[in-house]
Amino acid sequence: NTVMTQSPTSMFISVGDRVTMNCKASQNVGTNVDWYQQKTGQSPKLLIYGASNRYTGVPDRFTGSGSGTDFTLTISNMQAEDLAVYYCLQYNYNPWTFGGGTKLELK
Amino acid sequence: EVQLQESGPGLVKPSQSLSLTCSVTGYSITSNYWGWIRKFPGNKMEWMGYISYSGSTSYNPSLKSRISITRDTSKNQFFLQLNSVTTEDTATYYCARSEAAIPFAYWGQGTLVTVSS
Numbered sequence: 001n002t003v004m005t006q007s008p009t010s011m012f013i014s015v016g017d018r019v020t021m022n023c024k025a026s027q028n029v030g031t032n033v034d035w036y037q038q039k040t041g042q043s044p045k046l047l048i049y050g051a052s053n054r055y056t057g058v059p060d061r062f063t064g065s066g067s068g069t070d071f072t073l074t075i076s077n078m079q080a081e082d083l084a085v086y087y088c089l090q091y092n093y094n095p096w097t098f099g100g101g102t103k104l105e106l107k
Numbered sequence: 108e109v110q111l112q113e114s115g116p117g118l119v120k121p122s123q124s125l126s127l128t129c130s131v132t133g134y135s136i137t138s139n140y141w142g143w144i145r146k147f148p149g150n151k152m153e154w155m156g157y158i159s160y161s162g163s164t165s166y167n168p169s170l171k172s173r174i175s176i177t178r179d180t181s182k183n184q185f186f187l188q189l190n191s192v193t194t195e196d197t198a199t200y201y202c203a204r205s206e207a208a209i210p211f212a213y214w215g216q217g218t219l220v221t222v223s224s
Contacts, residue, residue, distance in 0.1 A: 034209065043201055043214040044152075050208070087152055091210045095167040098152035 002026055004088050006099035012107045019075040021102040023088035028068050032092035035064055035073045038101075039084045047086075048073065080106070109134040111202050111215035119196075119222050125189040129202030129215060136160070136183055140205035143176060143187045145198040146217070153198075157205075158185055192222045 003026040013019055023033065031051035036044040046055045048064035051071055063074045075082055083106065088099040115127035129141070142157035156166035158176045166174050170189070178185040189196060199217045206212035 034211070036211075043217050044211070045214075046209065046212055049212075055209075055212070085150060089152075089154075089210070094165065095169065096154040096210060098154070101150045101152075103150075 001095055002029060002090050002093045002097050004090055004097050004099035006086075006088060006102050008102060009100065010103040010105060012105050013078050014107050015078055015080055017078045019078050019082075019104065021073050021086060023066075023071040023073070023099050025069045025071070025090055027093070029090040029092035031067045032090055033064075033066070033071050034089045034091070035062075036087045036089065037082075037084045038087065044087065078104075109204060109213050111204060111213060113200060113202050113215045113218040115200075115218060115220070117219060117221060119192055119220060120224055121193055121222055122191060125187070125192050125196060125220055125222070127187040127200055127202075127218065127220070129185050129187075131183045131185070131204070134204065135180075136178055136185055137180055140210070141178070141185050142203050142205070142211060144201045144203060144211065144214075146201070147198045154210075155187070155189075157210075194222050196220070197222045 005024045007022050033051045035048040038044040052064045061076045065072050085101045085103045087101050110132045112130045119125045138160050140157045143155040146152050158164050173190045175188045199219045201217045202215045203211040204213040
């Protein structure tokens, strides 16, 4: 299986911070990586598809980048509403696999 | 607007089968792909499988001997059956819909299933 390793597992941040989180694939997955945001008590919400494409309605402070094995999600100008767990997903190989998540918490 | 809603028993006994329904409104399940994903306590997420617009299926090999995804197009619903459950199948189960090449563009709210005697 393709292992997706997310780092860090948690981050303590302040409103206005620039936040960068990473996802590393155990093999080349091209750009078949999506990023999801999950707030407490809610279902996951798609943020980025195809590694770098912002989904409809997603604020432009969210940016995805990367290809191959290394992927990054950046939140510029962090807002309180962005507190959540973020997951990457690869769908280049069966089984599709998720990273373990990065949790954003307030300092 | 497409909406997905999971339903089914919240408690299942070990060794029994888990059966869930995903009811879809606002979009026909004869288009796109329709999947099941689960989130375990502690945040781990697992893709379980999907059923396509034509009724073909694909499953996570780790579940292949226990899982079945079917559909009823007349009711615009699709279903998950997971056999021989153990306490390790305790999770929140989500159904989701693809969009173009995006596997999970739309998600249901999820339903918690606890496996316990």
